[in-house]
Amino acid sequence: MNIQTQPVRRVLFVGAALALALSAGSAFAQDKPKDHADDAASSYVPSMTTLGELQVEIPGRKADDPVMTAEEFQRGTKFYFERCAGCHGVLRKGATGKPLTPDVTRKLGYQHLHDFITYGSPAGMPNWGTSGDLSEADVDLMARYLLLEPPVPPEFGMPEMLATWKVIVAPEDRPTKKMNDWAIDNLFSVTLRDSGEVALIDGADYSIKTILKTGYAVHISRISASGRYLIVIGRDAKIVMIDLWMETPGPVAEVKIGVEARSVETSKYEGYEDKYAIGGAYWPPQYVIMDGNTLEPLKIKSTRGYIYDEQVYHPEPRVAAILASHYRPEFLVNVKETGKILMVDYTDLKNLKTTEIEAERFLHDGGLDSTHRYFITAANARNKLVVIDTKTDKLVAITDTEGLTPHPGRGANFIHPVYGPVWATSHLGDDSVALIGTDPEGHPDNAWKIVSTFYALGGGSLFVKTHPNSKHLYVDATLNPDAETSASVAVFDVTTMNGEDEPEYVTLPIGEWAGIADGQPRVVQPEFNQAGTEVWFSVWNAKDKESAIVVVDDKTLELKAVIKDPRLITPTGKFNVFNTRKDVY
Ligand code: DHE
Numbered sequence: 001m002n003i004q005t006q007p008v009r010r011v012l013f014v015g016a017a018l019a020l021a022l023s024a025g026s027a028f029a030q031d032k033p034k035d036h037a038d039d040a041a042s043s044y045v046p047s048m049t050t051l052g053e054l055q056v057e058i059p060g061r062k063a064d065d066p067v068m069t070a071e072e073f074q075r076g077t078k079f080y081f082e083r084c085a086g087c088h089g090v091l092r093k094g095a096t097g098k099p100l101t102p103d104v105t106r107k108l109g110y111q112h113l114h115d116f117i118t119y120g121s122p123a124g125m126p127n128w129g130t131s132g133d134l135s136e137a138d139v140d141l142m143a144r145y146l147l148l149e150p151p152v153p154p155e156f157g158m159p160e161m162l163a164t165w166k167v168i169v170a171p172e173d174r175p176t177k178k179m180n181d182w183a184i185d186n187l188f189s190v191t192l193r194d195s196g197e198v199a200l201i202d203g204a205d206y207s208i209k210t211i212l213k214t215g216y217a218v219h220i221s222r223i224s225a226s227g228r229y230l231i232v233i234g235r236d237a238k239i240v241m242i243d244l245w246m247e248t249p250g251p252v253a254e255v256k257i258g259v260e261a262r263s264v265e266t267s268k269y270e271g272y273e274d275k276y277a278i279g280g281a282y283w284p285p286q287y288v289i290m291d292g293n294t295l296e297p298l299k300i301k302s303t304r305g306y307i308y309d310e311q312v313y314h315p316e317p318r319v320a321a322i323l324a325s326h327y328r329p330e331f332l333v334n335v336k337e338t339g340k341i342l343m344v345d346y347t348d349l350k351n352l353k354t355t356e357i358e359a360e361r362f363l364h365d366g367g368l369d370s371t372h373r374y375f376i377t378a379a380n381a382r383n384k385l386v387v388i389d390t391k392t393d394k395l396v397a398i399t400d401t402e403g404l405t406p407h408p409g410r411g412a413n414f415i416h417p418v419y420g421p422v423w424a425t426s427h428l429g430d431d432s433v434a435l436i437g438t439d440p441e442g443h444p445d446n447a448w449k450i451v452s453t454f455y456a457l458g459g460g461s462l463f464v465k466t467h468p469n470s471k472h473l474y475v476d477a478t479l480n481p482d483a484e485t486s487a488s489v490a491v492f493d494v495t496t497m498n499g500e501d502e503p504e505y506v507t508l509p510i511g512e513w514a515g516i517a518d519g520q521p522r523v524v525q526p527e528f529n530q531a532g533t534e535v536w537f538s539v540w541n542a543k544d545k546e547s548a549i550v551v552v553d554d555k556t557l558e559l560k561a562v563i564k565d566p567r568l569i570t571p572t573g574k575f576n577v578f579n580t581r582k583d584v585y
Contacts, residue, residue: 043460044407044428045086045096049217050080050236050260051283056151057479064088065285065297066110066144076145079138090283091315095337096362096381097125101266107148113143124255129247149323156237156442159250161297164256169243171293176480179247182209185578186530189221189230194543194570198232198242200249201528203576206563214240214274220573223581224292225273225324226268230577237261241281241295244354244577250455257281257288263321265331266292267346268324268581276346277435278331280319285376287319287333287348299349308339308358323363326372326583327391334377336516341377341386343393355393359386367410368583369438370422370468376423376436377405382498382572385425385436387448397435404429409525410585418499419443424459426475433464433475454503459484463525465585469532470554471495477503479525486522487511488538506557510537511552513559519545527574527585534560538571547571 036303058073068076081090085257087097098104105113106220117139118129134142134518154160178184186203196216199210215234222231224298229243230249237258240251258281267276276298277290288297303317319339325343333342339361359379363386374396375388383404387396408425416422420443422435434453460479473492480486490505497503510523511559521541528535535550541547549563549571579585 009130014451014485016106022475027389028388038462040274042114046260046262046282047083048085048090048260048283049155050092050363051085051400052078052155054081054151054259059149059151066147068141068144068148070539071384072146073145073151075138076141076198077151079134079142080141080150083126087124089316090150090153090356091336092146093147093315095316100146101389102147102149103452109170110143110147113146114186117142123129140368143307151261153283156256156281158247158297159302161196161255161257161288163301164254165296166239166255167253167294167296168250169252171248172243174243174247174252175247178245180245180249182244182249185227186245187577188529188536189223189232189575189577189580190220190538190549190568190571191221191573192567192569192570193219193540195216196234196243197569198230199568199571200230200242201375201533201563202551206549206561208563208565208567210249212240212566214238219262220264221575222265223575223577224277225268227577229266229274229292231266231277232443233264233279235262237275239290239295240273246375253293255290255295255297256542257297258286259283259289261318263322263323265324267329267331268326269329272329272346278333278344280320280322280333282318283316285316285318285335287322287331289344289349291333299352301344301352301354303335303338303342305338305340308359314338318488320363323366323368323375323377323583325390330393332375332388332390334366336363337361339363339379341375341388341395343388357388359388360384360393360398365407367407367408367423367585370413370421371438372583374438376411376438378425380407380428385434387436399435399448399450401427401434402426402453403427403431403434404449404459406434407462408467410462412464412466413438413468414466414473414494416452416497416544418497419446422451422462422467424473426464427455427459428461428479429459431455431458431461431477433456433461433473433517441511452499454492454555456492456505457488457507458485465526465528465535466494467528467554467579467584470535472535472554472557474526474535474547476523476526478540483520484509484511487539488521488522502518505551508552508557510552511539514539514548514550514562514564516541516546516548521545521547523550525573527576528554528579530576530578532584536574536576538574540570540572543570549574 006313104202120127215238218233257279260282343355363379421439438449455475456475
């Protein structure tokens with residue numbers, strides 16, 4: 001047992017900038033930034049892993065194009081999609097990073113590009129060359145690659161979707177009642193990221209009930225409103241629907257909704273439980289509404305369009321978080337690069353009504369307040385939180401978090417002794433935790449303002465979590481460069497927060513408790529059991545090394561169990577069936 005009470009730290013986490021500022025000067029060597037691998041925020045940008053596998057051809061050669069073989073072009077495309085497209089866009093038209101289309105790159109010239117790729121920039125461009133990620137030959141290749149027209153990945157419409165759609169067990173062949181003795185509401189669906197699987201783990205005895213194949217680089221699980229269907233999405237945009245009522249739960253339907261994707265959700269409004277599912281894609285930029293029993297794709301909507309404020313066309317605004325409204329028959333769809341939140345009414349798909357809210361650019365993740373009425377989401381590269389009223393479908397507030405790169409996951413709701421109901425987010429770019437007031441009726445002066453900012457373990461935090469039955473707020477530091485910090489979790493007792501003194505926290509050495517000898521595992525994403533008495537943490541190691549899940553008693557903060565199994569390869573997100581379907585966080 002080794003819980004440490006930490007002195008309060010206010011150290012800013014350096015290197016939060018996500019954007020690439022392609023400055024005109026070339027004094028790269030002078031202001032050479034530190035190794036980008038130490039920079040949590042800039043290493044946490046989308047990697048278009050599936051697009052990276054695409055076979056491409058050099059688009060129409062021009063006379064003055066640099067010489068490049070088809071093989072080199074393929075290699076450049078793979079590297080670009082996996083490492084550059086997250087900031088600069090698939091089409092190289094810019095996102096958080098600057099455009100890199102030939103009209104821009106040709107003006108800059110080969111040598112400028114070569115230097116820039118080698119040394120990076122203090123504004124956030126990784127130093128691919130000096131960090132050793134790219135050899136001298138590859139830097140040369142990428143500099144030449146950027147002078148050529150970019151390849152355009154294929155669209156993915158209804159014919160392509162239908163070709164991937166499989167109903168493995170037809171609805172009429174499925175059980176009409178639960179056929180197993182699993183306590184499904186306290187089941188955890190655990191992402192096994194690099195094996196493309198989910199592990200379904202019993203929340204009471206920690207046994208692995210089954211491991212199921214899902215999409216490539218599987219990302220998140222969501223649960224249908226009834227709790228029957230577990231829906232999993234991989235980065236390859238493959239959605240797999242698992243029926244938890246079957247004697248042995250397994251996949252009953254699957255479909256691919258694009259080439260690259262991150263989000264999935266199901267309809268939760270009364271009368272529409274389990275009726276529809278929705279998936280959001282990074283490429284092509286679109287969302288797809290599907291039948292909630294079979295995943296049959298019903299309606300595809302492109303998100304291409306104009307940035308909310310400048311009204312400049314954006315060719316590839318990605319779909320980030322999607323939530324189901326509890327107040328209306330609607331899905332809330334975050335469109336990242338154009339900064340719009342779409343409230344998509346699913347009552348009549350033929351005459352689709354959508355309310356488009358002007359929010360802020362670079363929308364990423366977020367969750368509901370404790371009443372489920374308000375949606376609070378991070379515009380992460382703008383350091384802002386956007387609040388939407390899901391009852392009136394209106395923008396309520398846009399608030400600066402005072403920290404760098406907020407990353408809430410779904411956030412954490414609790415009652416602050418002074419400020420009343422609040423919702424918390426931590427940050428990727430520094431060690432701060434921000435609380436926003438969420439009670440416009442009872443605490444109108446605090447509503448939608450940052451009422452408190454305090455400090456946890458360090459930058460690189462991805463997720464915070466609490467539970468209505470818990471007095472604790474857990475804050476991870478997954479991407480912190482310091483191994484010990486990234487393997488630990490800070491726990492605050494929210495009942496002692498007085499609005500004046502800096503809240504103290506205890507540090508749980510989760511990684512140490514996992515007892516893993518080999519590798520440098522990071523601890524990620526606290527998730528409560530259904531009763532709110534235990535918290536689970538993933539101890540996320542390299543795919544060829546041992547990983548674990550550590551279970552902590554929420555009352556005593558003592559270690560309760562370590563779940564280890566050779567099949568637990570790269571566990572990351574964990575989704576408790578009850579908490580996920582009821583939006584308890
Ligand atoms: Fe995620 C949620 C996108 C990397 C674990 N992640 C989300 C959501 C988005 C997103 C848009 C919100 C989904 C929703 O609510 O509908 N994630 C991305 C990326 O673009 C990014 C930065 C890079 C990439 O190329 O994918 C990325 N994510 C990661 C990881 O590396 C994590 C830590 C490990 C993993 O398994 O991939 C990771 N993301 C998660 C988890 C959630 C998530 C666990 C859901 C949190 C929750 O509590 O609901």
